[in-house]
Amino acid sequence: DGGITQSPKYLFRKEGQNVTLSCEQNLNHDAMYWYRQDPGQGLRLIYYSQIVNDFQKGDIAEGYSVSREKKESFPLTVTSAQKNPTAFYLCASSIGFLLYNEQFFGPGTRLTVL
Amino acid sequence: AQTVTQSQPEMSVQEAETVTLSCTYDTSESDYYLFWYKQPPSRQMILVIRQEAYKQQNATENRFSVNFQKAAKSFSLKISDSQLGDAAMYFCALAPGDQGAQKLVFGQGTRLTINP
Numbered sequence: 001d002g003g004i005t006q007s008p009k010y011l012f013r014k015e016g017q018n019v020t021l022s023c024e025q026n027l028n029h030d031a032m033y034w035y036r037q038d039p040g041q042g043l044r045l046i047y048y049s050q051i052v053n054d055f056q057k058g059d060i061a062e063g064y065s066v067s068r069e070k071k072e073s074f075p076l077t078v079t080s081a082q083k084n085p086t087a088f089y090l091c092a093s094s095i096g097f098l099l100y101n102e103q104f105f106g107p108g109t110r111l112t113v114l
Numbered sequence: 115a116q117t118v119t120q121s122q123p124e125m126s127v128q129e130a131e132t133v134t135l136s137c138t139y140d141t142s143e144s145d146y147y148l149f150w151y152k153q154p155p156s157r158q159m160i161l162v163i164r165q166e167a168y169k170q171q172n173a174t175e176n177r178f179s180v181n182f183q184k185a186a187k188s189f190s191l192k193i194s195d196s197q198l199g200d201a202a203m204y205f206c207a208l209a210p211g212d213q214g215a216q217k218l219v220f221g222q223g224t225r226l227t228i229n230p
């Protein structure tokens with residue numbers, strides 16, 4: 001079955017540690033995205049990538065980093081510079097990067113900083 | 115700046131009845147798309163319906179339809195014959211044309227409860 005997988009489902013981190021969230025898709029989509037969701041709020045865009053080896057900052061990129069070395073993979077690193085990293089993180093992909101393209105979402109990773 | 119506002123944090127409806135979720139947005143772009151996404155308890159987002167700003171005809175997908183009022187910058191979602199499986203968070207989202215592509219701006223969400 002085609003889809004997007006995110007791992008792990010739950011992640012705990014100590015303050016001061018970097019942590020990497022995995023996102024893999026087998027939909028052969030060119031574009032991939034990372035969103036952050038906080039309670040009572042909508043999704044906010046962290047980073048996006050239109051094509052392999054290219055990515056752009058979204059609205060809340062500070063304290064995060066990404067890479068796009070393979071078409072199917074778009075890992076997100078939450079660094080110690082992120083002041084309030086506890087949140088639900090969603091990865092998405094779309095076949096292209098046009099206005100009407102539907103974004104398909106993964107099941108998410110809940111990150112908790114202890 | 116692009117903004118999306120959902121003024122109803124929570125809504126409830128009796129099973130088999132009709133409910134309308136409100137969404138207003140602000141953009142200076144003439145070309146854009148609007149979306150409604152559903153987030154069930156599993157938390158995986160699913161596209162419900164989409165509308166292009168240039169199309170006057172309101173989009174419809176089975177029991178889901180929109181009322182797109184471009185001048186008022188309003189984009190409400192109507193769910194007919196509500197079913198228990200419709201219970202979820204619903205997010206309105208805007209893809210503004212000035213971004214060149216799919217940089218979605220989301221509203222805060224409306225939690226919909228279906229009463230049996």
